[in-house]
Amino acid sequence: MTSATVPSVDVLAVGDASVDYFVRVPHIATADDKAIGRLVGVYGGGMSANLAAAARFAGARAALATAVGSDEPGRQALDRLAAQGVDVSASITVPGGHTWFCVIQLDRSGEKSLVGAVTEVKIPAGDQVSDDLLRTARVVAPLADDLDWAIGLAARARANGAKVAVDLEPDAVAGRWDQVRTLARHSDLVFCNQGAVQVLADGDPARCAELLISAGARVVVVTGGRHGAACHSREESWTARGPEIDVVDTTGAGDALAGAFTGSWILGRSLADSLRAGVATASLCVSHLGSRSYLDAGTGIETYARNVTLETAPRLQGIR
Template sequence: MTTSPARPVDVLAVGDASVDYFVRVPHIAGADDKAIGRLAGVHGGGMSANLAAAAGFAGARAALATAVGSDEPGRQALDRLARHGVDVSPSITVPGGHTWFCVIQLDATGEKSLVGAVTEVKIPEVGQISDDLLRTARVVAPLADDLGWATDLAARARAGGAKVAVDLEPDAVAGRWDQVRALARHSDLVFCNQGAVQVLADGDPVRCAELLVSAGATAVVTTGGRDGASCYSRTESWSARGPEIEVVDTTGAGDALAGAFTGYWILGRSLADSLRAGVATASLCVGHLGSRAYLDAGTGVETFARKVTLDPAPRLQGNP
C-alpha cells in the first residue's frame, strides 16, 4: 500500500455512526401489526462508519468524521471503530447530546426492517468540516442523506485535490434529479442500491449509470442484493456475483461493498478488482449478525474475492 505523506488518509468518511439494536422476529411487522421477538445483539452501525471500516478491511487507511453525543452509545460507537483500526480523531463529541440509534427487525431469512431514531446528534454541521481536514484524504466519502450537505463537501473536497465517493439512497434522491446531477458532477464513484436505481431509472441499472456518468461521475456501481453488483464507466463495464452463503443479516452490506470498493480503488486497483473486493466484503458481511462483525471473522478480503464470479456487463451507450 502506498500513501502520500501530504495525504495520510486514503478514505475519509464524513457522516454518521450509530448503535444498532437487533431483534429477531417471527415476521417483519408492518403497519398496525406487532412482532414480538428477542434481542439478538447490540452492534456498531451507521452508513459512514460501516464504509470507513470496510475501506480499512480492504487495506486502505480509513478515518471517520462524525458527531456523537457524550453518552454511552456515542462512546461505544467510536471505541468499536477505533478497535477496527479506523481513525476517529476527526469526530466531534457533543456535550449533553444523544447519539442516534437504530432498531432492526430480522426475520428467519436474514432480511431486515430498520427504524432509525434520529436525535439532535447525527452528522457534523458542514462548517465543522474544515478544508484542512478534507485535504488530508485521497478520497472523501460524504453521507448523501442530505444532497445539499453532501454536494458542499464534495465540491470542497474536489477543489482541494481529493477524489469523492457517494452512496445514493432512494429516499434522498426521489424527486431531486437536479441535486443528484450536481452531486454527481463532483463525484468520482457513485454507488446506487436497487431502490435508488428504481427511483432514478425505473430499475434499469445501465440507464442509471448512463445518467450519472453523463452528469460527471467517473464510475457508477449498482447493487442487486443476492444478484451481486455491476460497475460502469465510459470505457468498461463489469458484473460480479458472490459465492453462495447462508444469509444471517443483510444490514450494512451495501456500505461494506462501497467501502471495500473505494478502499481498493484508491490503492490503485482496477475497477474489476475493486468490484470483486466490494462484492466479497458484502458477502462476508451478510454471513454475520451486525454490519461489522465480519471484521472479526479472520477472513481476508483477497482470499474471499477469489470466490467472486466476474463477467463483462452491458456497455454504456455511446461509449467505446
C-alpha cells in the same frame, strides 16, 4: 506536492456512526401489524462508519469524521471503530447529546427492516469539517442523506484536491434530480442500490449508470443484493456475484461493498478487482450478525474474493 500536503489517509468518510439494536422476529412487521421478537445483539452501525471500516478492511488507511453524543453509546461507537483500525480523531463529541440509533427487525431469512431514530446528534455541520481535514484525504465520502450538505462537502473536497465517493439512497434522491446531477458532477464514484435505481431510472440499472455518468460521475456501481453488483465507466463494464452463502443479516452490506470498492480503487486496483473486493466484503458481511462483525471473524478479504464470479458486461451506449 510537498511532504506537508501529502494526504495522510486514503478514505475519509464524513457522516454518521450509530448504535444498532437487532430484534429477531417471526416476520417483518408492517402497518397495523405486530411482530414480537427478542433482542439478539447491539452493534455499532452507521453508513459512514461502515464504509470507513470496510475501506480499512480492503487495506486502505481510513478515517471517519462524525458527531456522537457524550453518552455511553457514542463512546463505544468511536472506541470500537478505533479498535477496528479507523482513525476517529476528527470526530466530534457533543456534550449532553444523544447518539442516534436504529432498531432492526430480522426475519428468519436474514432480511431486515430498519427504523432509524435520529436524535439531535447525527452528522457534523458543514462548517465543522475544515478544509485542512479534507486535504488529509485522497478520497472523501460524504453521507448523501442530505444532498445539499453532501454537495457542499463534495465541492470543497474536490477544491482541496480529493476525489469523492457517494452512496445514493432512494429516500434522499426522490424528486431531487437536479441535486443528484450536481452531486454526480462532483463525484468520482457513485454507488446506487436497487431502490435508488428504481427512483432514478424506473428500475433500469444500465440507464441509471448512463444518467449518472452523463451528469459527470466517473464510475457508477449498482448493487443488486443477492444478485451481486455491476460497475460501469465510459470505457468498461463488469458484473460480479458472490458465492452462495447462508445469509444471517443483510444490514450494512451495501456500505461494506462501497467501502471495500473505494478503498481498493484508491489504492490503484482496477475496476474489476475493486468490484471483486466489494462483492467479497458484502458477502462476508451478510454472513454475520451486525454490520461490522465480519471484521472480527478473522477471515481475510482474499478468501471470499477468490469465490466471486466476475464477468465483462456490455458497455453502456446511452452516455452523453
